[in-house]
Each structure stands twice: as structure tokens, then as C-alpha cells.
Amino acid sequence: MPVLEGKELRIVGFLCNWCSYGGADTAGVARATQPTDLRIIRVPCSGRIDPLFIVKALLNGADGVLVSGCHPRDCHYAAGNFYARRRLEVLKQFLPVLGIDDRRFEYTWVSASEGQRWQQVVTVFTDRIHKLGPAPSLEDPEPLLKIADMALTSLRPLGTGQASALGELKDAIKAKLPELDMVLGWGEGYDAAHTVPIFMKKPEDVDKLVWGPFNVNNLAVYLPSFKGKKVGIVVKGCDSRSVVELLQEKLIRREDVTIFAMPCEGTLDMARVNQGLGRYTKIDKVEYDEAGVTITADGKPTRFCMTDYAQGKCYGCTTPSAVLADTRLGVPAKVEAGPYTPPELALLDSMSLEERMAFWRGQMDRCLRCYACRNACPMCVCRDFCVSDSRDPHWMTQDDSVKEKLFFQTIHAMHLAGRCTGCGECQRACPVGIPILALRQQIGRAVGQLFDGYKSGINAEAVPPLLGYEVEEKNIHERDWK
Ligand code: SF4
Ligand code: SF4
Ligand code: SF4
Numbered sequence: 001m002p003v004l005e006g007k008e009l010r011i012v013g014f015l016c017n018w019c020s021y022g023g024a025d026t027a028g029v030a031r032a033t034q035p036t037d038l039r040i041i042r043v044p045c046s047g048r049i050d051p052l053f054i055v056k057a058l059l060n061g062a063d064g065v066l067v068s069g070c071h072p073r074d075c076h077y078a079a080g081n082f083y084a085r086r087r088l089e090v091l092k093q094f095l096p097v098l099g100i101d102d103r104r105f106e107y108t109w110v111s112a113s114e115g116q117r118w119q120q121v122v123t124v125f126t127d128r129i130h131k132l133g134p135a136p137s138l139e140d141p142e143p144l145l146k147i148a149d150m151a152l153t154s155l156r157p158l159g160t161g162q163a164s165a166l167g168e169l170k171d172a173i174k175a176k177l178p179e180l181d182m183v184l185g186w187g188e189g190y191d192a193a194h195t196v197p198i199f200m201k202k203p204e205d206v207d208k209l210v211w212g213p214f215n216v217n218n219l220a221v222y223l224p225s226f227k228g229k230k231v232g233i234v235v236k237g238c239d240s241r242s243v244v245e246l247l248q249e250k251l252i253r254r255e256d257v258t259i260f261a262m263p264c265e266g267t268l269d270m271a272r273v274n275q276g277l278g279r280y281t282k283i284d285k286v287e288y289d290e291a292g293v294t295i296t297a298d299g300k301p302t303r304f305c306m307t308d309y310a311q312g313k314c315y316g317c318t319t320p321s322a323v324l325a326d327t328r329l330g331v332p333a334k335v336e337a338g339p340y341t342p343p344e345l346a347l348l349d350s351m352s353l354e355e356r357m358a359f360w361r362g363q364m365d366r367c368l369r370c371y372a373c374r375n376a377c378p379m380c381v382c383r384d385f386c387v388s389d390s391r392d393p394h395w396m397t398q399d400d401s402v403k404e405k406l407f408f409q410t411i412h413a414m415h416l417a418g419r420c421t422g423c424g425e426c427q428r429a430c431p432v433g434i435p436i437l438a439l440r441q442q443i444g445r446a447v448g449q450l451f452d453g454y455k456s457g458i459n460a461e462a463v464p465p466l467l468g469y470e471v472e473e474k475n476i477h478e479r480d481w482k
Contacts (some may be wrong), residue, residue, distance in 0.1 A: 001141075009063040009129050013040045014049050015316040016158035018076040020068035021113025021268070024122075032119040035126040038066065045069065046107075047080025052089040052387075052395070055410045058100055059403050064129035067107040068121065072471065074111060082108065082469035086450075089476045090417050090466065093446035097348055099357025103128060104135060108481065117481070124481050136246060136354065138361050138402050141324040152343055154315045156335050158266035165262060165330035166211045169234070172327045176232060176258060183232030184219040185209045193273070193285035193295050197222070200232075209234070213268045213306060215294065218242055219376040224251045231257055237333075238313065240322035241421035242378040242459030243325065247324075248460055249419070250382055261322030263333040264332075266306050266314040268293075271433045273304055288357045289367065289447050312437065313424040316340040323458055344438035345445070348424045363434045364405040373436055374412055376429035379419050387411060418447045418464040421457035450475045 015021040021042050036038070043049055045071025051256050054065045067088060069081045088107045095102045106125055110118045124447050177200070187198035187208040189354035197215045200206050211234075214225065219233055220242035235243060236438060240261060246252045273295070280297035287294045318334040318340075325358040348356055374380050387395045395411070396404055410425065420440045447454055451465040452474070 004306075008037045008060060008151065009126075009134060011037045011039065011058045011064040011066060011126060011129055012062045013038045013066045014043055014046075014053065014247055015067075016046045016048075016069040016081075017042055017044050019070035019074060019112050020046075020110040020118070023068075023110040023114045023118040026115030027112060028115075028120075029120045030115045032115055034119055034122050037126050037129070038122055044082070045074070045077050045080035046076065046084040047077065049084060049088075051087050051414050052407075052411055054088075054105055055095075055414070056089060056100075056395075057408060058095070058104060058135065059138065059407055059410075061133045061135070062104075063132070064104045064106075064125065066122070066125050066480065068107075068110050068118075069107075071109040071111055074109075076144055077276065079469065082471065083466075084167065084478055085473065086466055086469055087417075089450060090443065090446050091414065093450070094410075094413065094417075094439075097345075097442040098410065099351055099353050099355075099360060100135075101132060101435040103132060106479065108479065111446060121481050136357060138357065143452065152308070153337065154307060155318065156320070156333060156341060158310050158314055159290050160213050160265060160293065160306065161290050161471050162265055162330045163211050163288070166209070168329045169260060169262060170206050170209055171212065173200065173206050173209070173234070173260060174184065174259075174327065176327070177201075177206065180232045180258060181226070181229040181255055183234065184215065184222055184268055185234040186211070186215040186219075191292075192281045192286040194270070205264065208308065209281075211262060212288065213266060213310075214270075216267045216270060216428060218244065218313070218376075218425045219379055220246060220423075221376060223257065223378075224381055227252070227256075230257065232260060233257060234260045235268070235322050235325070236262070237319040237321050237323070238264070238317065238421065238423045241319060243422050243424055243457075244324050244460050245379060245419060245457035245464075248457070248462060248464060249381075251318075254460070258327075259325045260327045260329070261325035262328075262330045263321045264317075264318075265312075265320065265333065266310040268304065268306070268309050269311045270428070272309055276302055276304060276309070290433055304454055310422055311428065312343045312435075313422055316342050319458075342422075342437075342441050344435045345441040347435070348438050348442075361402050363436075364402040364419065366432045367399070367405040367434060368432060369405060369408070370431065371408075371427035372429040372431060373409075376425040377412070377416070378425065379416055379421070381411070382415075409436055409439055413443050416425070417443045418451075418454070419456050420444055 075081045090100050183200040186195040189196040218239045284296040294303045
């Protein structure tokens with residue numbers, strides 16, 4: 001007979017074969033009374049549990065998910081549960097940004113002989129889910145959405161002033177070019193208010209190089225595809241973190257890459273600039289001053305001040321100067337580093353769980369599943385083997401639903417846990433302007449809090465936290481089941 005009377009809820013349990021499944025069996029053999037809401041899936045090891053199993057279950061109607069494995073140090077595969085512990089804790093801290101109450105997911109350790117502990121764990125967790133009630137679904141009617149203004153305060157002045165060192169940058173590239181196959185940089189696009197990546201192979205190509213707030217692309221995305229070639233790259237501070245992260249993950253070799261760096265004073269959010277320009281047929285000219293640009297389109301000038309039109313990531317940027325470079329030009333920028341919440345994340349922080357879920361429902365409804373966000377990401381290196389395209393195993397359907405689209409965003413965010421450098425290319429590439437960077441920023445915040453302020457792409461020698469473990473984790477602790 002169930003301990004909890006009334007309606008059963010849908011609770012999914014992932015139990016490792018060697019310990020927790022045995023523990024549940026021991027409880028059953030001892031006829032220990034247990035609630036009956038849990039549906040158990042037996043897996044070889046808690047290390048086999050991809051956090052995406054849990055998200056998929058929660059997005060598809062589970063009211064709660066419980067993971068249980070062998071106690072730390074008892075893993076039958078030596079360290080599976082140590083890796084699991086880090087991943088599952090990051091997931092727990094990520095769920096609320098989607099609008100999912102993190103109390104609906106829990107993980108723990110139960111050994112094969114601990115029938116009594118299993119009884120306690122399953123009873124306490126089921127009780128907790130009953131108190132929370134059935135999970136809200138993405139299909140539920142939308143609560144009235146109150147969207148706070150994004151707080152656009154910057155850690156330092158944003159501007160356009162470093163273009164004065166462009167001549168020296170060109171000279172430095174020309175001097176190094178004979179030793180390189182090419183140098184990646186930015187050139188003017190179809191008009192002076194848009195840039196495109198350029199691949200400089202000859203000195204006359206270098207003359208096309210531009211520097212300024214329109215240099216929005218992160219060129220590091222191209223580096224892994226030039227394996228074996230000697231490639232130079234011009235970087236802003238944030239781009240340099242992507243280069244470092246690629247080095248950390250051994251996706252490029254240090255001796256193959258030459259980094260040219262200029263301090264950055266911010267780049268423009270082109271979606272908002274285009275909105276400010278309205279409809280036009282032709283850009284006539286772009287004029288710069290220290291604090292912003294004036295774009296004249298169809299004879300009408302519009303001023304864009306950097307403090308109002310920079311990309312969200314620039315307001316809290318603590319690395320405007322490259323973290324790693326072979327040649328540095330320009331005057332290093334000063335940063336008043338301090339606790340800072342990026343505007344996109346601050347917007348979500350200001351909402352309740354219900355409002356966040358409603359927010360994502362509305363945003364994901366507009367998603368085209370074009371995958372531009374994935375393709376622009378310099379750290380998305382699976383290329384043709386992305387799980388969103390895979391049919392074996394089949395993670396995602398072609399269903400044009402909010403659920404599937406949010407699941408894809410969760411895949412991207414979780415696969416970038418401890419690797420995302422916050423470059424914002426995923427959000428910038430989105431043709432419909434969905435603020436998906438906030439999901440990556442929440443993961444980044446969780447990783448920083450759990451692993452002593454760790455920031456990806458700062459130290460080329462560091463091991464990303466989710467690629468390792470400590471036997472005793474400093475900031476991850478077993479929860480009480482009383
Ligand atoms: S995040 Fe920093 S380095 Fe990157 S574009 Fe903005 S201000 Fe420049
Ligand atoms: S997920 Fe977005 S912010 Fe993070 S590295 Fe990729 S493109 Fe940059
Ligand atoms: S780029 Fe935007 S529209 Fe395209 S898949 Fe990503 S979130 Fe959806």
C-alpha cells in the first residue's frame with residue numbers, strides 16, 4: 001500500500017545496476033513499505049546518466065526525477081559517480097533558469113545492502129514531489145508576463161577609440177604573413193555598417209582589415225577547421241577566451257596559431273541597431289566619435305551611443321584585452337572588476353519560476369530550428385555528429401514544438417557547461433533575436449560558484465571542471481534525507 005494516499009504522480013528513477021537497484025531490491029525483499037509513484041530505469045552506472053535524460057523527462061511530463069548510484073568510492077567502474085556528481089549538480093543549478101523547480105530533481109547514493117536507506121530516500125522524495133504537486137507544463141496557459149528592463153550598467157566606458165592603432169596592426173600582420181597560410185580578420189561587408197570575416201593571404205588583403213564596434217563575429221569558430229595550417233587570428237578580448245578554450249581542449253595546437261590582439265571598447269548589438277535604423281534601402285555613411293557612431297541611411301542620420309547599443313556581453317566584460325596574444329597593439333583597457341550579473345540573466349533573475357517558463361514558451365515559439373546558434377558557436381565542435389541531428393540514438397524529433405526547441409537549447413547549454421566563454425555568438429546569430437545567451441550565462445554562473453570562481457577560456461593549462469572530479473568536492477555535498 002502506498003505511503004502517500006491519493007493520486008500517484010509521475011516520478012522517474014534512474015538507478016545504477018550495481019548499488020541502488022540492488023538497494024531497491026533489498027527493500028522489496030524485506031517488504032519495506034514504499035510509495036508507488038516511482039518508475040525505475042536501470043542503468044549500468046550513474047556516470048552513464050546524461051543530464052539530458054533528466055531534462056527530457058521533466059520537459060515531457062515527469063513531475064520529479066530521482067537519480068541514485070553507488071556511494072562515492074564504491075563505483076564499480078572506479079569513478080563514474082564522481083563525474084556524475086559534478087554534472088548533476090550543475091544541472092540542478094541550471095533547471096530554475098528554464099522555469100523548472102530544482103526540487104523536482106534530486107540525486108543520491110544508496111548501496112545494495114541499504115534497503116532501509118532506499119525506503120527513506122524514495123519516501124522523502126515522493127513526499128516532496130507530492131507537496132510540490134503536478135509539474136507545470138510548457139503547454140499550460142501563459143501567466144501575465146511582466147518583463148523588467150535590462151539593467152545596462154557597464155563596468156567601464158564603452159566606445160570606439162582604439163581604431164587609431166589599426167595601422168600598426170596591419171603592419172604587424174604584414175610582417176608575419178610570409179610565415180603563415182592566412183590571417184583571419186574583419187573587412188567591410190555590403191556597406192560600412194556591417195563587417196564580414198576575411199581570410200588574408202596577401203598583403204593587399206590586409207589593407208581591407210577594419211577595426212571597430214562593427215567587428216562582431218568571433219573568428220575563433222574557424223580555427224579547428226584549419227588543422228595543420230599555420231593561421232593568424234585577430235582577436236577582441238572575448239574572442240581570445242575562445243582561442244584559449246580551444247587550446248585547453250586540444251582542438252588546436254598553440255604552435256599553429258598566431259594571435260594578434262587589440263583592446264576592445266565594445267561591439268554593437270546589430271539587432272538593436274537595425275531596429276533603430278528602421279526600414280532603409282542604402283547606408284550612405286558611418287561617422288565615428290569616441291562614444292558611438294552616427295549612421296546615415298537614405299539621407300537620415302541616426303546616432304548610436306555605445307552605452308545604449310552595445311551587445312549585452314560588453315557591459316560586464318572583464319577581458320577587453322586578450323588573455324593570450326603573440327602581438328598586442330593599442331592601449332590596454334582598465335576594468336573595474338566586480339560582482340556583475342549580465343543584463344540577459346538579470347532579466348530572468350527578476351522573474352518567478354512560472355514567469356520564466358512562460359518567457360521561454362513565448363521565445364521558443366518563435367524559434368525556427370535553424371541551428372544558427374549552434375553553427376556560430378566556436379565551442380560546438382561535434383560538427384556532423386551533433387545529437388540534435390543523430391537518428392541513432394534518436395534524441396530529438398522533427399516536431400515543431402516549444403518542448404523540442406527548449407530541449408535543443410538545453411542540449412547546447414549543457415554541452416557547453418564549463419566550456420562556454422560567453423562570447424554571445426549563439427545569441428547574435430539568432431535571426432529572430434531570442435536571448436538564449438542567458439541559458440549559457442546561468443551555466444557559467446553555476447560552474448563559477450561550484451568550482452572556486454572558475455571561468456572558461458582564461459588558462460590554457462586548466463582542465464575544464466566537468467572533465468575531472470575531486471573525491472571530496474569542496475562545494476558539492478550529500479543532501480539530508482531525514
Ligand atoms: S565582450 Fe569585451 S572584448 Fe568582447 S566585444 Fe564586448 S567589450 Fe569587446
Ligand atoms: S554557447 Fe554561445 S556564448 Fe557560449 S561559447 Fe558558444 S556561442 Fe559563445
Ligand atoms: S538561432 Fe535562434 S531561431 Fe535558430 S535554432 Fe537557434 S534559437 Fe532557434
